[in-house]
Amino acid sequence: MSSPIWHPFTQHGLEEPIPLVTHAEGAALYTADGRRVIDAISSWWVTTHGHRHPRIMAAIADQAARMDQIIFAGWTHEPAEQVAQGLIEIMPHALTRVFFSDSGSTSVEVALKMALGFWVNRGERRHRILVLEHSYHGDTIGTMSAGARGAFTRQYEPLLFDVGTIPFPDSGAEQRTLDALEAACREHPAAFIVEPLVLGAGGMRFYSPAVLAEMRRICAAHGVLFIADEVMTGWGRTGTLLACEQADVVPDILCLSKGLTGGSVPLAVTMASEAIYRAHYATDRARMFFHSSSYTANPIACAAAAANLAIWREEPVLERVALLATRQREAIDAIADHPKVKNPRSYGTVAAFELGSGQSRYLSDLGPRLLAFFRGRDLLLRPLGNTIYVMPPYCIDEADFGAIHAAIAEAIETTG
Numbered sequence: 265m266s267s268p269i270w271h272p273f274t275q276h277g278l279e280e281p282i283p284l285v286t287h288a289e290g291a292a293l294y295t296a297d298g299r300r301v302i303d304a305i306s307s308w309w310v311t312t313h314g315h316r317h318p319r320i321m322a323a324i325a326d327q328a329a330r331m332d333q334i335i336f337a338g339w340t341h342e343p344a345e346q347v348a349q350g351l352i353e354i355m356p357h358a359l360t361r362v363f364f365s366d367s368g369s370t371s372v373e374v375a376l377k378m379a380l381g382f383w384v385n386r387g388e389r390r391h392r393i394l395v396l397e398h399s400y401h402g403d404t405i406g407t408m409s410a411g412a413r414g415a416f417t418r419q420y421e422p423l424l425f426d427v428g429t430i431p432f433p434d435s436g437a438e439q440r441t442l443d444a445l446e447a448a449c450r451e452h453p454a455a456f457i458v459e460p461l462v463l464g465a466g467g468m469r470f471y472s473p474a475v476l477a478e479m480r481r482i483c484a485a486h487g488v489l490f491i492a493d494e495v496m497t498g499w500g501r502t503g504t505l506l507a508c509e510q511a512d513v514v515p516d517i518l519c520l521s522k523g524l525t526g527g528s529v530p531l532a533v534t535m536a537s538e539a540i541y542r543a544h545y546a547t548d549r550a551r552m553f554f555h556s557s558s559y560t561a562n563p564i565a566c567a568a569a570a571a572n573l574a575i576w577r578e579e580p581v582l583e584r585v586a587l588l589a590t591r592q593r594e595a596i597d598a599i600a601d602h603p604k605v606k607n608p609r610s611y612g613t614v615a616a617f618e619l620g621s622g623q624s625r626y627l628s629d630l631g632p633r634l635l636a637f638f639r640g641r642d643l644l645l646r647p648l649g650n651t652i653y654v655m656p657p658y659c660i661d662e663a664d665f666g667a668i669h670a671a672i673a674e675a676i677e678t679t680g
Contacts, residue, residue, distance in 0.1 A: 288315035310527030314659035327567035343566035364561035368495035369402025371532035398466035449486035460507035468616035473511035499523030503612030616653035
């Protein structure tokens with residue numbers, strides 16, 4: 265009997281094998297049929313320090329023995345207080361408020377609702393959201409609306425709200441992006457949301473800190489709220505704790521998830537400036553921020569996040585990030601001149617290129633063939649169509665890193 269599970273982003277009609285993973289450690293997964301699989305994409309970009317980091321696992325076990333779950337509306341607990349205070353200490357000081365949720369998608373939904381509530385509570389009719397072309401912010405209705413329209417969203421178009429799309433700042437066309445944003449901001453939109461420096465599911469597209477800084481400046485000049493979706497780019501992926509740091513940008517609202525718990529359990533936060541919080545602060549209960557979920561600030565998840573924050577404070581995480589970034593750059597340079605490799609690039613710990621075509625095509629027929637190729641070589645590599653990317657945990661050693669890129673070199677020769 266086949267499994268009744270309906271997997272995400274999986275076309276079951278293709279009858280591709282779905283390995284059963286029994287346990288994980290460091291940069292590796294272990295399957296029921298005895299294979300050791302190198303996790304080359306951090307299990308969908310979440311695992312930063314490696315699977316089952318001892319400090320995080322100990323914190324989860326300790327908290328599970330104390331308290332599993334409590335309503336967070338009007339109540340609090342020590343792990344949540346520790347996480348909030350820890351974030352306030354290491355994130356931009358202008359972000360003074362921490363709102364908990366469950367995933368990257370919900371952290372962005374929260375951000376969009378905060379932005380709209382800000383303007384409503386100020387008595388201003390500003391409701392339009394500006395987004396960056398090719399972006400991806402999640403799979404809930406609001407986040408799909410704020411993301412690129414296409415294969416991910418086509419079936420759900422009747423549910424989505426209209427947004428203003430700013431062209432992506434391709435190399436040599438950055439001024440077109442800035443001019444479009446300037447024009448759009450003159451129409452008094454509510455907010456502009458971006459993935460800073462690296463667009464993830466949109467094809468691992470990179471743009472410069474200078475462009476990010478200028479986009480922030482334009483929004484500030486027109487009083488448009490700036491939302492930074494650092495769900496993927498945060499926690500060291502681009503070489504710094506936040507991608508925004510590289511442009512000296514402080515957003516009005518910041519979305520964090522994935523690496524918030526080191527990738528161990530689901531948790532997200534949306535951090536906001538004091539002005540955003542104060543717009544909802546009143547004796548009028550109708551002006552409160554109407555958002556929650558049953559598991560908001562789950563104590564076990566918060567304990568994991570608190571342990572992750574301690575790791576960032578006490579261990580040389582950014583040194584590990586810098587070493588991995590150097591390895592990625594060298595690996596990309598080694599294949600850059602191959603005729604089948606298009607647009608080879610790396611940014612921090614992320615490396616990517618297109619195979620066979622200069623354009624990133626998510627539904628390329630090459631995608632399933634590449635997936636099968638890498639699975640056959642005991643690698644968790646999940647190309648975005650014909651875009652091959654590598655984003656491993658920071659703990660990966662030279663042998664596993666070499667095995668990843670050796671398999672990629674073989675795929676270039678035999679699969680493209």
